[in-house]
Amino acid sequence: MSVDTEHVQRIAELSRLAMDDDQAREFAGGLSDIFDFVEQLDGADIEGVEPMAHPMDAAQRLRPDAVTEPDRRDDYQAIAPAVEGGLYLVPRVIE
Template sequence: MSIDSKEIEKLADLARLKFDQEQLGEVTDRIASVLDFIDQLHQTETQAIEPMAHPMDAVQRLRADKVTESNQREKYQQVAPATENGLYLVPKVIE
């Protein structure tokens, strides 16, 4: 199995990452070698095995639908790159 630089560009786009042409070759080579390595997983027979998502097979714990946190918007927005009137600012989306 191998992967080419076109596929890497598509993945990068999905992950909102961008590589210049110079980096792309090296990234492709390195990822191809990791994917070749993980390909050995296909040698194992696992048809009857349940996938394991949690080491103790625990399920999501539920809690009562009650308000437990106070509003700390100002405190939390202090670390934001840009805010105004309690809103997060981003580049204009609609012209």
């Protein structure tokens, strides 16, 4: 499967990656090669095979619904790009 610049732009948008046309053009070749390459999977004999999500087919372990973590809000906010009054700052969402 070959992808053109426009298709790359669409994937980049879904991926939340800013990308101009020049960059999209650069990615188009490599992405097309990768999609071609993984098409080898079409030849696999997988009739009736169950998909495998975990190497040991282990189920997710459950734990009691109890609070175990201490409050470290200050530590976590100290590494944020922008905070004020205990809140994370982002550009205005509602005008």
